[in-house]
Amino acid sequence: MSALELALRLGAWLVCSVFVLAMAYLFHRQLPMGRPALSAISLMVLGIFLTTLLLFLAGLLGLLRADRLAAIGFSGLVLMAAIPAWRRSLLQIPRDFRALSHDLRRFWGSLPRWLRIFSAAAVLASLLRFAFLIWALPPFVWDSLTYHLTNVAHWTQVGKIELFDTPILRIYTPANYEVLATWFTVFLHHDAVVEAAGIPAYLLATTAVYASARSLGCSRPASWMGAMAYASTPALLLATTGTKNDPHVAAYYLTSLALLLDLAGKRRAVDPRQSLSSMFLLAVTLLLAAGTKAYIAHLLPGLAAIAMLPPGFRRTLPHWRERITAARQGWHSLDAWTRRCLMLLLSGAVLLGGYWNVRNWALTGNPFYPYGVNIAGARIFNEGERTARLNFARLVDNLESLADKFGDAAGPIEPDLPETTGWGWFFYGPGLAAVIFVCFTHRGLRSLAWGFLLSLLVLMLSIRPSPFNMRYLLWFPAMASLAYSCWLDDLPSRPRVLPIVALIAFGGALALNLATTLNYNRVSLDRFGLMLERPLWERQAALLKLNMPSEYEHAILFAPAGEPLGYNVGSDGFVYPLYKADFSQRLTYVPVSGSDDCGSIAARMRERGTRYLFVAESHTPGEVIQRVRDCAQDGGSLAEESRGLYVIDAGS
Amino acid sequence: MSSTQEARPRAGAALVLLASLIALAWYGQGQLLHSLAFLYQVAQAVFPGLPVTPGGP
Numbered sequence: 042m043s044a045l046e047l048a049l050r051l052g053a054w055l056v057c058s059v060f061v062l063a064m065a066y067l068f069h070r071q072l073p074m075g076r077p078a079l080s081a082i083s084l085m086v087l088g089i090f091l092t093t094l095l096l097f098l099a100g101l102l103g104l105l106r107a108d109r110l111a112a113i114g115f116s117g118l119v120l121m122a123a124i125p126a127w128r129r130s131l132l133q134i135p136r137d138f139r140a141l142s143h144d145l146r147r148f149w150g151s152l153p154r155w156l157r158i159f160s161a162a163a164v165l166a167s168l169l170r171f172a173f174l175i176w177a178l179p180p181f182v183w184d185s186l187t188y189h190l191t192n193v194a195h196w197t198q199v200g201k202i203e204l205f206d207t208p209i210l211r212i213y214t215p216a217n218y219e220v221l222a223t224w225f226t227v228f229l230h231h232d233a234v235v236e237a238a239g240i241p242a243y244l245l246a247t248t249a250v251y252a253s254a255r256s257l258g259c260s261r262p263a264s265w266m267g268a269m270a271y272a273s274t275p276a277l278l279l280a281t282t283g284t285k286n287d288p289h290v291a292a293y294y295l296t297s298l299a300l301l302l303d304l305a306g307k308r309r310a311v312d313p314r315q316s317l318s319s320m321f322l323l324a325v326t327l328l329l330a331a332g333t334k335a336y337i338a339h340l341l342p343g344l345a346a347i348a349m350l351p352p353g354f355r356r357t358l359p360h361w362r363e364r365i366t367a368a369r370q371g372w373h374s375l376d377a378w379t380r381r382c383l384m385l386l387l388s389g390a391v392l393l394g395g396y397w398n399v400r401n402w403a404l405t406g407n408p409f410y411p412y413g414v415n416i417a418g419a420r421i422f423n424e425g426e427r428t429a430r431l432n433f434a435r436l437v438d439n440l441e442s443l444a445d446k447f448g449d450a451a452g453p454i455e456p457d458l459p460e461t462t463g464w465g466w467f468f469y470g471p472g473l474a475a476v477i478f479v480c481f482t483h484r485g486l487r488s489l490a491w492g493f494l495l496s497l498l499v500l501m502l503s504i505r506p507s508p509f510n511m512r513y514l515l516w517f518p519a520m521a522s523l524a525y526s527c528w529l530d531d532l533p534s535r536p537r538v539l540p541i542v543a544l545i546a547f548g549g550a551l552a553l554n555l556a557t558t559l560n561y562n563r564v565s566l567d568r569f570g571l572m573l574e575r576p577l578w579e580r581q582a583a584l585l586k587l588n589m590p591s592e593y594e595h596a597i598l599f600a601p602a603g604e605p606l607g608y609n610v611g612s613d614g615f616v617y618p619l620y621k622a623d624f625s626q627r628l629t630y631v632p633v634s635g636s637d638d639c640g641s642i643a644a645r646m647r648e649r650g651t652r653y654l655f656v657a658e659s660h661t662p663g664e665v666i667q668r669v670r671d672c673a674q675d676g677g678s679l680a681e682e683s684r685g686l687y688v689i690d691a692g693s
Numbered sequence: 694m695s696s697t698q699e700a701r702p703r704a705g706a707a708l709v710l711l712a713s714l715i716a717l718a719w720y721g722q723g724q725l726l727h728s729l730a731f732l733y734q735v736a737q738a739v740f741p742g743l744p745v746t747p748g749g750p
Binding site for chain 2: 448449450451452453454466469470471473474475477478482528531532533535536539542543546549550553556557559560562565566
């Protein structure tokens with residue numbers, strides 16, 4: 042990529058970012074939250090939501106190109122400047138920015154000096170870690186290479202959000218995360234920074250923990266320490282730059298928690314506009330989550346319990362009736378233009394929340410395709426290669442699996458969490474001790490703990506027992522962080538040894554959490570060296586050679602760039618690496634079975650418009666590999682170009 | 694506040710701290726080597742004289 046092209050692409054990204062941020066700001070102004078932490082949450086949720094919505098609509102219209110998105114962004118900015126009410130609002134940005142800066146200074150000033158120093162060091166170390174890992178490594182996590190990034194690569198390549206022919210049926214699952222991840226590929230037309238797609242969720246989750254701690258009555262320093270502790274959770278850190286959608290679901294869960302705690306809090310005066318804002322954002326957040334991953338539905342009973350318990354069981358109904366009445370008053374206090382804008386925003390959220398399932402329903406008769414649904418033995422939806430079941434046998438299996446992984450003693454914490462929970466040093470050390478203690482002393486935390494436990498149990502009741510299902514629990518360690526915040530405020534300052542030991546344990550746990558995530562516990566120094574010796578634009582997932590056979594590297598090196606590459610992998614095979622980092626490789630799926638004769642394999646390749654067929658050990662079914670090898674050895678029309686790469690009509 | 698009332702939060706805090714330290718030691722048995730493995734690998738690259746750990750990453 043030339044310097045001029047890079048500058049133009051970055052310019053397009055900047056214009057579009059300014060447009061989305063300006064939109065988020067306009068809506069944010071209409072949704073006053075009354076507290077700085079909740080205001081920050083509102084701005085982040087709106088930013089994530091509007092970015093996703095813009096790309097989603099552009100994708101459906103086939104406009105996923107840097108130049109077209111820049112044109113949309115520029116036109117949008119001109120339109121905003123042309124509408125007097127919006128222009129007036131946008132002119133308030135400098136004033137609001139000064140207020141934000143004042144709030145941040147007040148927050149920073151409220152922290153003791155040692156905590157400011159520790160925080161600055163932690164933030165700097167975290168920034169450097171994120172920046173280095175995003176810059177140095179291509180994506181390598183299993184689910185990403187199988188389906189998350191396969192969608193991203195296809196959409197970026199063709200400039201359109203669409204389904205395509207592939208054996209990876211999980212491309213059908215709700216894909217709001219993948220739409221957002223496309224924001225990190227479409228402008229550069231490269232995956233160099235796609236791992237940053239988890240950072241917005243990471244920041245949102247951390248801020249939500251801070252806001253929740255404040256709602257529980259914790260001081261600013263204690264809430265901040267709780268938020269830092271959660272931010273250091275190894276499973277979260279690894280998934281954030283692991284191009285997975287679980288940090289987003291965790292962020293939406295914790296955001297909903299923060300908003301519910303604010304709404305359920307008895308101490309807060311009922312303000313109509315603030316009640317409306319919180320409820321509105323709650324709806325947007327949950328709809329965004331519904332279109333990200335279906336298991337948010339399994340977490341809802343826990344959230345409902347958290348909403349009901351803090352006001353007190355008997356007070357629940359009157360409390361929420363009061364809140365809803367206030368929100369209705371807030372709605373009627375808005376002018377007609379603002380109401381229309383907010384309705385439009387909510388319609389966008391409904392679209393993002395429901396599109397994927399409705400599309401699947403229309404195409405396959407099953408909204409949850411490729412997952413069939415089975416509740417207490419009754420089949421609700423048949424279609425699909427996997428089945429989501431709701432029964433107690435699964436609960437027992439999943440709880441046993443959790444018990445085996447509890448304590449993280451079975452192995453290193455890796456991104457797929459095959460042997461561990463990944464909750465890390467803080468959770469199992471200071472966090473867990475604080476949970477047990479604070480549950481006896483703090484009523485609000487006790488309600489929260491019940492809610493978290495209920496979410497966990499319902500999830501365990503329904504998810505498929507698998508070695509990799511700990512990834513659904515990234516939100517769970519937040520409970521220990523919140524308990525720790527509550528406990529810190531009650532920590533006596535005398536004798537001095539108590540706070541000193543507490544802070545050493547806290548700092549040590551966070552440092553060890555960070556240390557365990559420096560290389561994902563997977564990537565050795567020589568692999569880093571292998572990537573760093575290449576220019577940024579040439580770092581390919583297939584060349585990392587970490588978790589895939591050498592056939593992928595051969596395909597990247599030897600498949601001709603100008604021709605489509607045919608591939609055959611199973612339903613869990615890697616497709617993403619074949620697109621190449623700049624999405625230049627066109628792909629086409631060639632269905633082959635072990636019983637096909639050589640002539641029909643060649644005919645099918647021609648039919649699909651390709652001369653090349655890629656197969657790989659442990660990704661392509663063994664009988665297909667054997668068949669293709671036999672065909673090449675027979676000296677017929679199929680020849681082996683390099684390991685795993687076969688060609689027909691080699692001489693032409 | 695009576696001395697008993699003052700002593701109660703201290704005893705509670707001390708109990709939590711003691712439990713934290715025990716839990717950290719328990720957790721460290723399984724995770725300490727994994728957590729420090731990469732840093733040790735970096736240290737080995739910087740100081741080649743450091744002993745090689747068997748079974749390291």
